[in-house]
Amino acid sequence: MFAFKEWFLICEALGGGAQSIIIRKGGIAEGRDGFRFKHADFLLFPTLFHEQVAKLRLPPATTLPVGRADGQHAVSLAAQVEWTRDVADWGKVQALAPYHLWTEAEIEKRFRQDDQPGVSIAFVRISRLGEPLVFPDAPKYGGCRSWIEVPDVSAAAGLAPVLDEATHRERGRQVLAIVN
DSSP states (O other), rough: OOOEEHHHHHHHHHHHSSOEEEEEEEOOGTTTOOOOOSSEEEEEEEEEOOGGGBBBBBBBBBBOOOOOOOOOEEEEEEEEEEEEEOOOOHHHHHHTGGGBBBHHHHHHHTTSSSSOOOOOEEEEEEEEEEEEEEEOOOOOGGGSEEEEEEOOGGGGOOOEEESSSSHHHHHHHHHHHHHH
């Protein structure tokens, strides 16, 4: 099963229904072709990058959890990509601010990261697993890569969407109107 590495606090926003988009430019290990949303269905693998609080529009007192004492990972969210867009218009990216938690400075840094300004955006449907997938840490989960393989989640895990259908559809309509 594939998992997408994302900041813990962004995973929390996605899992709480506060956010339905993922904005990405790509990590160091993405290769010459850069980042792409390669998988339509994946798990969210929360990362504990400690500087993330300062790069999000959250109260400065927001804290990150400490990693699990048993050295394992717990994954509790699944994502289904409904559509993606590459957005090279900075004005459109700025207009997405109400739909995500990143600071403008952090998004602009990603947008202007290389010779080709732009970011990749995915509108996702987030569901909570019936039971978290828990597995031991391993070196293959580290590094600056977006996609990793994790143990398969049981089909019996039971997915529950975090947003009702009407709210999800309306948010998708609003975001699509900005990026098109």
